[in-house]
Amino acid sequence: MIQKRLMILLAEDDDGHANLVQRNLKRAGFINEVVRVRDGQEALDYVRGEGAFIGRVTDASLLLLLDINMPRVDGIGVLQALKSDPATAQVPVIMLTTTDDAREVERCYQLGCSVYITKPVQYQDFVDALTRLGMFLEIIKVPNAKK
Amino acid sequence: MPPRPAAASAPIVVAPERLAEILDIAEDAIITVNLLREIVLFNRGAAKVFGYRPAEVLGRPIEDLLPERYRPAHPAQVAGFASGPDISRVMGERRVVVGRRRDGSEFPAEVTISKLEHKDGTLLTAIVRDATTRKKYEDALKRLNQELEERVRVRTVELAERNLQLGQKNEENELFVYSVSHDLRSPLVNLEGFSEELATSLRELNQVLADDRIPVEVREPATDLIDNGMVESVGFIRTAVTRLSRIIDALLRLSRAGRVEYRPQVVDVAGVVRRVVGALQVTRAERHAEIVVEALPPAWGDPTAVEQVFANLIGNALNYLDPGRPGRVEVAGETGPGLEGGEGSLQNTYSIRDNGLGIGPAYLPKLFQVFQRLHPDSAPGEGMGLAIVRRILERLGGTVRAESNLGVGTTFFFTLPTAPTTAAEIPPG
DSSP: OOOOOEEEEEEOSOHHHHHHHHHHHHHTTBOSOEEEESSHHHHHHHHHTOGGGTTOOOOOEEEEEEESSOSSSOHHHHHHHHHTSTTTTTSOEEEEESOOOHHHHHHHHHHTOSEEEESSOOHHHHHHHHHHHTOOTTBOOOTTOOO | OOOOOGGGGSOOOOOHHHHHHHHHHOSSEEEEEOTTOBEEEEOHHHHHHHOOOHHHHTTSBGGGGSOGGGTTTHHHHHHHHHHSSOSEEEETSSSOEEEEOTTSOEEEEEEEEEEEEETTEEEEEEEEEEOHHHHHHHHHHHHHHHHHHHHHHHHHHHHHHHHHHHHHHHHHHHHHHHHHHHHHHHHHHHHHHHHHHHHHHHHHHHHHHTOTTSOHHHHHHHHHIIIIIIHHHHHHHHHHHHHHHHHHHHHHHHHHHHHSOOOOEEEOHHHHHHHHHHHTHHHHHHTTEEEEEOOOOOEEEOHHHHHHHHHHHHHHHHHTOOTTSOEEEEEEEEEEEOTTOOTTOEEEEEEEEEOSSOOOTTTGGGTTSTTOOSOTTTSOOOSOHHHHHHHHHHHHTOOEEEEEETTTEEEEEEEEESSOOSSOOOOOO
């Protein structure tokens, strides 16, 4: 079976949050390339190969980690735009948020997000999320990873 | 004709000439005209009211006593009455009758006219009273009434406006609290996340220090720094962060209570309370308390919001029981007349009574304010629950109050409408 490379696009405007997410991804055993963008518009541009990312060439499949509160286009806007376009509707999306507001969670799932994680993101949350997504393709468990 | 009683059967007979005298001195103006409308009688009262001496007007047309604008139509009116069926009539029942004095000034008048068939022909007599003073009082009264009505109207508009402003203010506040607490969550995530990172790093540093190659004179002070300095510091930071996080979450819940959209419907309150009590079983058992639920009438509201109110109040009742005696919480409800008191206006009053610690009178007024905690050691919390309860009930068209005796117990009463209210529901922000 030929496995496609999996690349993680992290859309997060807060440097601290982005740093924490990356640390936890590493701790959770991901060796995948992580590209970080700072707002929703950049995320859309990256996925579509537009704007600053025009001509971006890759055969890697994308996993999107999407913060909800971002400048310009927020996470909900990105989710909506991606899911309403057949070309990008299949991209798995993990929503990252600071609230557990039931209605916000509900709305994200209605719009088609795959997983919803409340920050601060813990290593275990990522393992759980990826388990649910069924995407163990590129996870290499760090042998002495602590729970 | 039935026989008259003895006293009345012997009337005092007044001689005709005395009668003329009586008429003459009467306070009211008495004026008689013939069918040609010539004045044939003009008493002293008339002289006083109109300012004419009788000699000046006797034989003159009655129209001399009217303002000019009324004169052309008057003869026909007189003829109409003279030939009409009425014997007497009050003039101007529907309009003001106006008289004209000798000096040309006018005055409002009350006039009664009567018709008398006389051997010399028909005589018409008008009894005229100057109504200037009465009219003045009436006008003043009317003006006062109008002013009063106007003031009430202005005040009502003002109050409605202030109400609206308060509502908007409330919404603005909630929106503000919502966005602030949202914004606060973001740096808090960093504090939470990186203090966790620090704790992890410290554990890893301890492992590094465990390496045999590290001299003991380095390892010991370093380990001491970590265990007795850094770990403790990180512990305090994390406790503070957790507390901050809880406060922000509580603020978010409060603002949500004011903003979340309601789906008003008939609420099976008994079912709601059954669920709430079911969810509180663990707490109830821990507190060795019993919960007695009486029959509860259904209400009009949002089921989730109503459940939140009961969960909060019953939860509070359990949390603040007196450990010194068996706890008892009673939930009851009844339908009674509404606040407006109008016919058909009904509301439900629910009560949650406990035999717990009670609330001192000094604390009762602050009970429903945010961040007020009376028994901080009895249960964890941010002092937000009752503020949320009050806000929810406000939006559902109800009210809440508490009665309490320190050391005896507390009863919370709250009302809910039984049917959709005509008053608009306070909308979400």
